[in-house]
Amino acid sequence: MGRHNFDEIIERRGTDSIKWQYLKSEVLPMWVADSDFKCPAELLESLEKRLRHGIFGYALLDDMLEEAVAHWMQSRFGWRFGDGCVAQSPGVCTAFSLALESLTSSGDGIAAFTPSYPPLINLPARQGRVALHCPLVRQPEGYAVNFADLEAKLALDRCSLLVLCNPHNPTGKVFSREELLRMGELCLRHNVLIFSDEIHCDYVHKGRHCPIASLSPEIASITLTAVNPSKTFNIAGLYAAAVISPNRDILARFRQSHARYSLHTNVMGALALHTAYRQCAWYADEVAAYTRENLAYAVDFINRNVPAIKTVMPEGTYLLWADCSGLGLDQSGMVGFFLEKARVAPSPGWDFGPGGQTFVRLNLACPRSLAQTGLERIAAAAQTLRTQQTAVRQAQDSAEAGPDQPNGSD
Template sequence: MKYDFDEVVPRRGTNSYKWDTPEEEGVLPMWVADMDFRTAPAVTEALRRRVEHGIFGYTKVPDAYYESVVRWFADRHSWRIEPQWILYTSGVVPALSAVVKALTRPGDKVIVQTPAYNCFFSSIRNNGCKLSASPLVCREGRYTIDFDDLEARAADPQAKLLLLCNPHNPAGRVWTAGELRRVGEICLRHGVFVLSDEIHCELTYAGHDYTPFASICERFRRNSVTCVSPSKAFNIAGLQIADIIASDDGIRRRIDRAVNINEVCDVNPFGVVATMAAYDEGAEWLDALRAYLWENYLCVKRFFAERLPDYPILPLEGTYLVWIDCRASGVGSDRTTRLLEEAKVLVNSGTMYGPGGEGFLRLNIACPRSLLVEGLERMAGVLAPFRHL
């Protein structure tokens, strides 16, 4: 393999949020969504050249940055973006918060399809809005959208915004164009604007193509904004950069104002350089990464089928976050405490992802396979005794 994803790169003691948050020695972190792989060589080389310059003052984002973003989404996803639609900011979570601030008033309802990424809830709460949770339906081991429930929630006069997750974290779904079209039509029918978090868009697997919500038709494009970043796919979250894509001039001005009010309007030089390198030169590395992650997922599926059959692994269409169903085993999401204390494995409890997350665990599989297998073996030692409770 041209890229060595099997290499174990020590991260403890590097002020890694993922690795250095657990205070106890020997903990294997398989929780927060960053990867244990070095980023693409093209990104590292671009950053090295920038470091050698030695001056890191305030950054002016160049035209070439916008060109890189536009070209990537056109070539990779057949989505035509105009450079002027792009607003840069320091991350997707700050972007979500700024958009909620710009397009709602305190007391408005924001629809979220749950279980959902936990920061959705804080972005809604921090802007004085109310959560309207539309539960996804888990049937025969796969999540689908409850369109009747979504329609009813969108019809509520207080509902102003749908916070869409595409691909979905933590359910692992890559919504099809048909599903997104039904979502979009419901929102248009009831005057609900769509805020689409598409940060995991590059991490999809064979047979599950990512469809940008705004690319489906002009009506959806004008009734939505999209938040993207290379941070997940290229493992550069610490460089703090993301883009808000809004085609409507009036909407974009309101969001730009909110970005400035929230003081997340500046980015650092490394985020700019890394984004350009990733989008201009990182496609081959990304494809190799996706192939490796898919093999990791198959490894997890085999392990659970053989050793922990009472814990179904949900299909992974996108992301590197495996959703584990613990409900039939009688083991709840609170088992994360025991996994940490007895197995020294840190995973995410499903309860943090809101209604519908109870009884699930989220496992980050973006690590060298040797660490993955070690983590699975540790988990089995704790989970297996509870299989028949």
């Protein structure tokens, strides 16, 4: 038993939670990637103390953010970088938009592995850039990189940026050191910068996370890494994230775009980030361990009880990427199956681009009893569906065989 009670069920309806508010009350949300866990006690105490001060004027946050981010990266992942390598961003998606604006040009190609967290393949088009899809290759135990295809995309004249998401949302793949090194070398060879979204870095279920920029000074010099404690500490609504690059030119260009829109980090968000990264490592360990057990439970449950859905244990994240092609349903059938029959709302796989059409993504960052409820509902709905499909097939077979032949001689 750890320090934090992750089994506690906390009512989130009525708190403006996007995950809970959108759905009918009988539907269990397993979509948007925030957790249903309370923040660590230290984090709440520091926010309460700041709240009681009673004044929330303009704040100077650069140093505290940089100090906390540098501490986390070094103590958790062994990544050390010099002073002045951190810049603020309200979030990772905002950071990606700013990186697109400041580091690439109109018409440029932006390479990304698919299936992909939707904004990473959708935001480029909003700025007149072109997403270049690099399909991950599905294998029995996970996904692999097709390096020949990746190099072909990076070698295109118009390709100027690779978007990496590691650990990867939605597949849960954790790219190995060797894979990251090869990607970095290809980007160096073809003059392509890297935007590395490492927001799920605290959820790695085997070994530990490797920031791509930590691999060599050369790879660091072409990389902008984005992090946000939001996934780990459940503070996405506080909007305080950071980007890191030892390349002064990359960081200066990023900061110019940030300043163009007069963006700022909220003082409570900055304090939450600082408290999380300085005082709550224990919570990061516990939440990763708890969600790992949820994932293992879910994989085992589905393998034993829902033969029409195929899934494997992800290497990272708290997300389960599940192939539902065995249900034999089209998109609207899948929506009806999950929302109406199972009364569970996963993220639809087709939102994640090529390779996601028959999938759903289940968010397992919730108390185990909720995960159990959701999975049992899915299993019951799949069982009913199978019974109905069998009945329809039998009716079709007997209709094709024609009316029963009289077999008597009289």
